[in-house]
Structure formats: C-alpha cells, structure tokens
Amino acid sequence: MDEVKQLVSDIKNKKLKPIYFLMGEEPYYIDKISDFIENNVLTEEERGFNQMVLYGRDVTVEDVVSNAKRFPMMAEHQVVIVKEAQDLSRTIEKLAAYADNPQLTTVLVINYKYKKIDKRKALYKALKKKGVVFESKKLYENQVADWIRRVLSPKGYAITPKAAQMLVEFLGTDLSKINNELEKLQIILPKETQISPEHIEENIGISKDFNNFELRKAIGEKNAVKAYRIINYFAENPKDNPMVVTVSLLFNFFSQLLQFHGLKDKSPRSVASALKINPYFVNEYITAARNYPMRKVSAVVATLRKFDVKSKGVDANAVPQGDLLKELLSSILN
Structure with missing residues (x-):
C-alpha cells in the first residue's frame, strides 16, 4: 500500500x-x-x-x-x-x-x-x-481485515474486528468486492461511524449471528446448542453457506489451535503475533485450547481433512450438505 x-x-x-x-x-x-x-x-x-x-x-x-x-x-x-x-x-x-x-x-x-x-x-x-x-500481490486472509481498517481510516470511518471478519468470511480476499461493499456503507453511514456487525447485517445482508465466524466461536466454547442452531441455518441456506467454505475455515482454526498448543509463550501479544490474528480474537483460542487438548485437536484436524473431501462430493453418496455438517459437528464436539 x-x-x-x-x-x-x-x-x-x-x-x-x-x-x-x-x-x-x-x-x-x-x-x-x-x-x-x-x-x-x-x-x-x-x-x-x-x-x-x-x-x-x-x-x-x-x-x-x-x-x-x-x-x-x-x-x-x-x-x-x-x-x-x-x-x-x-x-x-x-x-x-x-x-x-x-x-x-x-x-x-x-x-x-x-x-x-x-x-x-x-x-x-x-x-x-x-x-x-x-x-500487486494477493493478500493472505489474515491480512485482509487490517487492509479494511487502513482503507476506511483516511475516509473517517472505523470498523469493529468482528465486522471486518464478517466481510472477509463472506467475500474472501477479493479486494475489489470488499471495497465495493465498503463504498456502499460509506454512502449510507455518516463519517466518524464505527461500522458494526449490525451495519453489515442491515446493509450487506450478512447475518451477524449465523455465520462461520460465530460457528467457530461456538465450537471453540463447546456451545453445542448454538453450534447446531447455526448448522441448521446453513442447511436451510446452502447457497449462501457452502460447506466447502465452512470446512476450510474450521480447518484453519484447528490448525492454528494446534500451533497454539505448541507455543511456549501464551501471552495475548505473543499468540496474536504467532498465529497472525487480531489480538481481539486471542481469548477465543485460549478458551478453545482449554476445551480441546492437543490430542483432540489433532483428531479434529484429521476429521476435517476427511470432510473436506466429502464436501467436494467424493465418497459422500449424495448426502445432503446439512446432514454432512451435522455429522461433522457431532464428530468435533464428541
């Protein structure tokens, strides 16, 4: 930049x-x-x-x-x-x-x-x-939220970490698409606004409660009720919530959790630096690490590899996406 x-x-x-x-x-x-x-x-x-x-x-x-x-x-x-x-x-x-x-x-x-x-x-x-x-190099996914903040700041806007993460999750690393949505928000919202998850939901149509970000958090907390509620929403809206994306994001999360377990220094600043995440999300990893010991994390990563293949139609025997997601969730939580 x-x-x-x-x-x-x-x-x-x-x-x-x-x-x-x-x-x-x-x-x-x-x-x-x-x-x-x-x-x-x-x-x-x-x-x-x-x-x-x-x-x-x-x-x-x-x-x-x-x-x-x-x-x-x-x-x-x-x-x-x-x-x-x-x-x-x-x-x-x-x-x-x-x-x-x-x-x-x-x-x-x-x-x-x-x-x-x-x-x-x-x-x-x-x-x-x-x-x-x-x-012009492609940004890694963990760099895009910071890019969003840097684009908005000179224009007089801020954004919460969760709202930025929602945009990244929904739009990926396509900067042109993200910028288009940010420009829409700048037309609607007055300067000095801090863009929140509610603004994203109301104006872009991304649910602040039913998304992969919230699913990841619920799984990390072992909040089965919330996790199954989100999975049911995904099953009812498969086009907006493709399983391949969900599996990929969960795989990244548990891979980072495996890395977290191997860290000697687990202070928030060190964790944020090592995992290349916003410090705002460090507590999620600390909570998840308590609920998933290293051996369990390794098993979950192996399970996610298997379901990644299934999400792409291999050995899935035409099982509906919603059923595969529920099976995956059961394997992770149990």
Missing part, C-alpha cells in the same frame, strides 16, 4: 515514467493505479487526441508499440493504456526492445493481471531500468 501511495504521489507531481507495467494476482491495485493515470495525467481537453485505451485480446504487441511511438498533439504527453494485457502473454517479451528505448513523451500503461513476467528475461530488466514494474 505504501508503494501505491508513492506511485500516486509521483504521478500527481508529474514525475512520470514512460512505462508502467502493472502485474500480479490482485487486480484491485492494478485497476486503481491505471485508473488514476487515465484520469489525472492529461487534462480533459488533451485526452481527445492524446489518450488511447487498447485491449490485449484485440491487439498485438506490435500494435501497442506502434501507438506508443506516436507523438502527442498539443500536449506534453500522450497516454496509451493496454487493459487485459495478460492476453498477450505469449508474445509479451517482444515489448523488450521498446522498453529498452521508450518514447519519452508517451506514458504506456500495461495492465497484466493475474500473471507475472519472468524477472530473468530482457523485458523485466528493461522495464526496471526505464520504467516502473509494480507487482
């Missing part, structure tokens, strides 16, 4: 590079940087003659180079943006010759999503020397 801020700051201050090669698994920042260049390098009057958007599926690398070599008309720069450039992956190395000697009055932006170029080859070396190579 700091690298993105620096890039945007340089562009604002007209410290422009002739090529911006934006690549990587996370499209959110690629789109953000590309859109910023598209909307800010040229004035509205200059864009008509000097800004062009191409699509990888419709052009060749030679077409891109040909357009990039043009001179701007009545402006200091022209901007050429290539979207979905990953469609040119088979021939992208042909861009190396241009990258080695780029047109300095052109700002060429390559959006190379979900892939990376080979850092050992000529193109990467030329880009690093003459332009900008930005790699």
